[in-house]
Amino acid sequence: MSQVNRREVLTTGGQWALLMALAGLSPARAEPAPAVRLGDPEPFSFDALRQRAKDLAAKPYVAPAAAPSIVGDVDFDAAQKIKFRADRELFPNGPGACPVRLFHVDKYNQLPVRINELSDGVARQLIYSADSFDYKDPEFASKLPADLGYSGFRVMDGRGKDTDWLAFQGASYFRTSGEDNQYGASARGIAINTAMPEPEEFPRFVEFWLEQPKGDAALITVYALLDGPSVSGAYKFTATKTRVPVMDVSAEIFARTNIDRVGIAPLTSMFWYGENDRRYATDWRPEIHDSDGLAMWTGADEHIWRPLINSELVRTNSFLDKNPKGFGLMQRDRDFAKYEDDGAFYNKRPGIWVEPVGEWGEGAVQLVEIPTDDEIHDNIVAYWVPKEAVRAGDELHFGYKLYWQNDEPNPPINIGRVVATYTGSGGVPGARRREDLFKRKFVIDFTGGPLDNMQQRFDVEPVVTHSRGRVDNAYVVKVVGTDRWRALFDLTTEGSDPIDLRCYLRLGDETLTETWLYQWIPAKT
Structure with missing residues (x-):
């Protein structure tokens, strides 16, 4: 995962600062510019995407070309000077209530992704154009290649709104602002060999299809193609936001190689210290964390709460289960006085709850806790590990719902x-x-x-x-x-x-x- 300094994030009133910086707004223009250019029409279906992912996994992995070296110069400060033009939004006039804006490539997200508009089974690529962005430094902009591409996208809170509630950017990461409009923990499409002796693998969403909304609601459907050295996959995300963002996820995963550890529905968060253990607290704030515990609802109907910890070594704990009813990284402590932070607003960070659809069989919820001495690093990961080993040629099919909210969607009322x-x-x-x-x-x-x-x-x-x-x-x-x-x-x-x-x-x-x-x-x- 790209290392974004959370101390810079704190300066934006608690929003996910990098997202805002990389695709910010510019004032409305008197003369509207043309919309983003579209490529030639191509047929699309999820079945075809699934077959494409399966065919891809049967071939040797081809790594993407390295980004131009100048992209490494687009650091946080440079990215703040690059603003996506509001008049180039996708779906600016509906019928849905969720226009889409695109991210520029940058030091932390150097590889472009292909993004397509989808309507009635017909897809058209969004053609990259530098004039989709306002550059405050024209001299720097003149040095950028003409075919940079986009690094991701974000879904706005509504027509004419300056804020967003959903974003996909970086490897297979995505996130929402939760019910209190505050970014925090993230989700991923898949986790490969997390906390193993060999380096962790980060497959990428290499292409997206954004389906034109049908009704005047905060709803968007996103299809994605995943690719990496060990896996490929076809994904469908249907995201809605009423009181809280809820996402239906369908994942079709194809193994290219044998894999030691596959994490399904992975969640990523940050825990530095809390009231349970202040041995690592060197900051004046009482607590600093995006999540304070792992909640589990087992297939045997037991409810479990495991407070997060920080330690000197990487710790991996597995909680065996069969057909789990749910698990999530949650932020139960919602009292501002526990954090005293009116920049990061840790008391407003959303929890993420995974609700399996169908039976997932035997396996384990696995929790990885990585040492940290600052709030700038995401150091907590949780996911489901199937019991059966994954070998080359295997196919995995998982469906689940993600709830981005302050509490579990169905908290038990008959127990404390x-x-x-x-x-x-x-x-x-x-x-x-x-x-x-x-x-x-x-x-x-x-x-x-x-x-x-x-x-x-x-x-x-x-x-x-x-x-x-x-x-x-x-x-x-x-x-x-x-x-x-x-x-x-x-x-x-x-x-x-x-x-x-x-x-x-x-x-x-x-x-x-x-x-x-x-x-x-x-x-x-």
Whole structure:
């Protein structure tokens, strides 16, 4: 993934700054210019696209030509001076409510993609033209090749609007602004060999077809051809935005080679530090993250919350499942005071929830946590890994929905959920003993479901399991003046190997809450 400095992103009022910079607006012109030029008409169907992807996978991979060296000079500052002309929008007058604007190539997205307009089964290429952009530096513009091409596109919030809600740019990445109009986490078409000994592969969407909207609604259908050294694929995205953006995804994937690890419906986010572990916090802000946990709804109907962590090593955890009902990287903490950031607005970053369509069979939700010491790097990845190994010639067919919103689309109402995780020194505050030096205290707040309006009682039990060490001092109390119920326990352990923890609340034989999972990594001694 291209390394975009998030500190620059913060200067744009919280929007995905690079997207805005690379395809920004220019004032309306008195004399409207011609629309983007279109190529010759060609027939199109998804079946034909699928066959094309299959045929492509049967041939050796051909890498794209390198971009002209001058493209590397289009850094963030240079990109801000290049504005896509609003009078060259695709679908500017409807019938849909979503005009489309195009991205210039730049240092971070150097390879062009072919983009087509699609209407009634007929596709026409959008021919690149430099006069589709306003260049504030004409001398620099004169040095650019005449056939640069476009690097992607974004879908605007409405006719005449200056903001967007959906963007495709870079490898197979795409993102929406969520329900609070704030960019954050991203999705990808596929993940290949993430966190493996060999380098990760980043297949690209090399061609798009944007279907002309039929009605006056915030809806667009996008078809895409994926290609990379190990796979090719045909994709269909139907994206709508009412209160929140929702996307239906159909993926037809064809393996060109044997693949060690294939990630389906991959999600990418950032977690530097949170209230659960501030050992890596060097910034004044209380918390910094796009997502604070991985939520899972298993095929066995268990709801799980796994807070994200940052550590010194790359950590990969697999959660085995069969026919999962959903998973997502979510931002549960929505309190501005937890972040105190009125530039990045981390409290408004959307979660992304994956809802499988049909049965996905056996496999695992896999979570990868990569060390980071700043907010500029996306360091969290989550995806589904099928149980069966993928070999050359295999075909994978997956359908799913993506919900870009603040909460899970169908949160459980009959059980409580985790709302906060804290860790600190173990023992009794103010009365710690020498042996407490090896203890770590874990504090988990639950709320909702049967916990709401429950009066204080002392027979609610924290059910705690752990992979090693010793757990003691476990109990549950209701937090005074709230509907939160707090589980507390101490973990005593030695060494620096990770410890896996589980906890949920129980009253007699009744399970009151979802399951909290955690991986504690003790400091090296």
